[in-house]
Amino acid sequence: MYRYDEFDEAFVRERVAQFRDQVARRLDGSLAEDEFRPLRLKNGLYLQLHAYMLRVAIPYGTLRAAQLRQLARIAEEYDRGYGHITTRQNIQFNWPKLKDVPDILGLLADVEMHAIQTSGNCIRNVTADHFAGVAADEIEDPRPLAELIRQWSSAHPEFSYLPRKFKIAVTGAAEDRAAVRVHDIGIRIVRHPASGEVGYEILVGGGLGRTPMIAKVVREFLPKGDLLAYLEALMRVYNLEGRRDNKYKARVKILVHEIGIEEFRARVEAEFARLDGPSINADPAEQARIAAYFAAPAYENLLPESGTFEAARAANPDFAAFVEANTFPHRVPGYAALTISLKPIGGAPGDITADQMRVVADLAERYSFDEARATHIQNLVLPHVRKADLFAVWKALVAADLATANAGLITDIIACPGLDxxxxxxxxxxxxxxxxxxxxxxxxxxxxxxxxxxxxxxxxxxxxxxxxxxxxxxxxxxxxxxxxxxxxxxxxxxxxxxxxxxxxxxxxxxxxxxxxxxxxxxxxxxxxxxxxxxxxxxxxxxxxxxxxxxxxxxxx
Amino acid sequence: MAAPKLPPLPVILLANDLLEGEVVFRTRAGWTRDPRAALVVHDTEGAERLDTEAKAAMARNEVVDAYLVDVALDADGLPVPRHFRERFKISGPSNRPDLGKQAEYAVPGKR
CATH class of the missing domain: 3.30.413.10 (Sulfite Reductase Hemoprotein, domain 1)
Structure with missing residues (x-):
């Protein structure tokens, strides 16, 4: 997984210090709410029905145990003992106090997390297939791409005041588990049909909301090295021509719909041709540095099937039902990816207690190379579990009320927080x-x-x-x-x-x-x-x- | 400037506390967290005064999102918002009776 370098670290710490000062100025009256609101939103802090709400970014849904434990600590010390996984693979706390938020952001920074760009008219947390790096139908792990976009889009001066919020999703697999066609930009890692070269298919103008639309292909094949220049061209067309007079018509889908995909494509290509690509695109060394963080973990050489696993499955129908619903085939023999359902029967979809976060942290550390994922379906995933360990993991999940065997079934419901x-x-x-x-x-x-x-x-x-x-x-x-x-x-x-x-x-x-x-x-x-x-x-x-x-x- | 459009009477004034975010209600003396203690105003002049106070309290940085809410009175004469949105707002998440005001107070209008 990606680790902060000194620039990331300094940037996030600086933002925490700035927000601490902004909150102090709000509390002493130097900033009025109208002045403060855009500042708090830039840091993921909303005012909801009963309280403030803090939305913490989980880039492309990937978490490690230390981060989960810190989220548990925040839930317990500053909130009401739980968090809520969102449909953008983020986590929300529903009861923070404004005066505590700078401290919470400091705790997040301690584990390389933040709440930047989880709100506001900017490029939001980039989401990815939750089985990235795991799925057999994948050309490449899309997370280095997502991380590159995260770095490029974080506090990008030109794209910090867009006409409206902007959501990007990426996948490297044939099956689309990232909902790329209902995003402002969807990126699919594809192979060029003639040369076999790996590159990107770029989709634009999808989205839900009051005017739902399916994205259209704006570029069938983009060489990998051209990504940032192309995105910059696309964002620039949107930033200049997207509507600012009516927030309900301000998303890029409306622009694409109004001028047509051919015209939109022509404008993006014209801008792309004008841009100085090499000065914008990430240099190959930087791309390699990022990609190295997502190298496959040190899998063992295992047989595809495990005798202990099969025996446990045969002896225990509840475990068998769990395996059938909640495991996903891993590309590496002897491993499985496991969905931890946050949809207990009669529960609030996506809610997870601090204790449950710690259980998942322990399991991730012990059984899944210190990695867990948040999914846009509001569940968690342990991406790399040895089949031989599945029974032990399941027993631990049962003890924590986390073993509901319903992934993908009728009770695995996505629900927003709604009027509650x-x-x-x-x-x-x-x-x-x-x-x-x-x-x-x-x-x-x-x-x-x-x-x-x-x-x-x-x-x-x-x-x-x-x-x-x-x-x-x-x-x-x-x-x-x-x-x-x-x-x-x-x-x-x-x-x-x-x-x-x-x-x-x-x-x-x-x-x-x-x-x-x-x-x-x-x-x-x-x-x-x-x-x-x-x-x-x-x-x-x-x-x-x-x-x-x-x-x-x-x-x- | 045209007079502000007021909701139907009677009304209460609610807001979120600036520091903590919790829902608070205007009384004669200041703000309370107890929905039963909200000042109920039955006349237009009183509602206008409350509306002026809402703006002033926001300007003083005591509260945010202060606005008048039209209410009915329950059998005990306590104010129950007419709209379901505000009934949830003064009560708490309906799926979590252990959280929000409903955990602390006998919220008017709540069974």
Whole structure:
């Protein structure tokens, strides 16, 4: 994993000192809230419904044990004993006091972490495939690329006051686990079809929110060495021509949509041609320095299968169910990547206690080369576990209430904090997730239903990614009450699709029954081996409309 | 300058404490953390005074995000915000009864 050099260290410490001074000036009245707000947002500090909220960056979701332990300490000493993993692979604390935040940032700096650019109209934390470096279908680990972009974009003077926030996701794999097509920029590591050279496919103009759009390819193949100059050209076109008169039309997706991808591409290429590439692009030595931090750990030479693992699996059905749902094939024989679900039945998606953070830290250190990952699905991952160790890890997770065997299943729900915490929300998300999770608690039934990602947002800003949920749920306000709109057929992956609205809004109480009916319709009509998403693609969302309509009719 | 648009009466004034972020309520004497102790104002002049006080308290750097909230009165005469957003704001996360005001106070309107 990447380690700070003296420049990174000095930069982050300097920001902590600056923020300490800014808070002092706010508290002594030298800064009014209007002056202070942009400064605190630059450091990830929001004011939410009940309290301040601090969003801490986890670059491309990668954490080591010492960092997890420090997050646990912060949760315990300065917050209410827990944190919340977000859909940008970050972690949020819901109850910090303004006067404590400089100290919290200092503790983060001690473990090479910060909250810079987790808010505001700048380039946000770069997200990556959570199985980076692990997946067999990967051309290259995308994290050196993500780290390079992080360094280039951190406090970039030209791109610190963009028309609107800007989100970048990267993947090196064929299967898109990073949702690159619903980002402002998505980068796929690809091989040139003729030469076989490894380079980048650049997508632009994807996004969710009130105007959801699927990204378009702006450059089919970009040589690796040209990355930063090309990104600079693209950002410059957006920065100059993106709208600043209307924040709802300020994202790059609107610009791409309004002028068309051909015109946008032409402008980027013209700017790219004008730029002095060599003065912008990272020099190969620096790229190699960064890449070295992501060298594969010292894997052992293992047999693909482990006798102790197979015996434990055969003897213990709960462990077998966990393995089936929560392990992912590792490219190295004898290893597996393991998802630690933060979606216990009836729990708040993505919440993790300080004690649980410490358990994961210990397991990461002992069994996964001191590495854990946060996923945009609001779970954690231990990326490199020997199969022979899986049983021991599982037992430790069981003891910590972290062994829910539901990764990718119907209870593995993405949900934003919603109106239980968020000042922008129009309705609650967490209780909807809890009700659905409780309704579908039976593990046998969950496995029978198979993969079915439900995604819930508590407002149109779509932090819960509802547009790309196989079932999406959007909480709105209707006539002074919370109302939930159901969408069907969304997909964040390589077959990216936005869900279709199924019918009129439902009350919170009606949602679990509606989901039940939709699932029943799927089970009735699916072909052998057909997933929920494939069935919706084949039949069309309209085929499920009557399942929802009955619910509304009954409620009337 | 046009008179500020006020919410329907009666109203209370709530805000977040600058230092700690916690939700606070205006009383006759200052600010309280107890939702039961919020000053309820029933007349337009009183609401305008409260609105002026909201701006002044923000200018004095005591609180942030201060605004008037229209309320109904429960059986005990205590103020319950009419909108569900503020009912959550004065109570705490609905999935965590151990956190927020609901953990400390018998929040009006909360079953």
């Amino acid at each position: 915490y968020c000042a922008l929300a129009t309705a609650r998300s967490i209780p909807i997730a809890q009700a659905i999770s409780t309704r579908f608690a039976d593990p046998v039934r969950q496995r029978e239903i198979g993969p079915l990602p439900i995604k819930i947002s508590g407002c149109i800003n779509a932090c819960g990614h509802h547009h790309v949920g196989a079932i999406g749920i959007l909480g709105l306000e209707k006539s002074g009450k919370e109302s939930y709109q159901i969408t069907l057929g969304g997909d964040p992956g390589e077959k990216a699709a936005l869900g279709d609205i199924l019918g009129p809004g439902l009350s919170a109480d009606e949602v679990p029954d509606a989901i039940e009916r939709i699932v029943a319709r799927y089970l009735d009509t699916r072909e052998s081996g057909e997933s929920f998403s494939d069935a919706v693609r084949r039949l069309g969302p309209a085929a499920f409309k009557s399942a929802l309509a009955k619910e509304v009719h009954d409620a009337a």
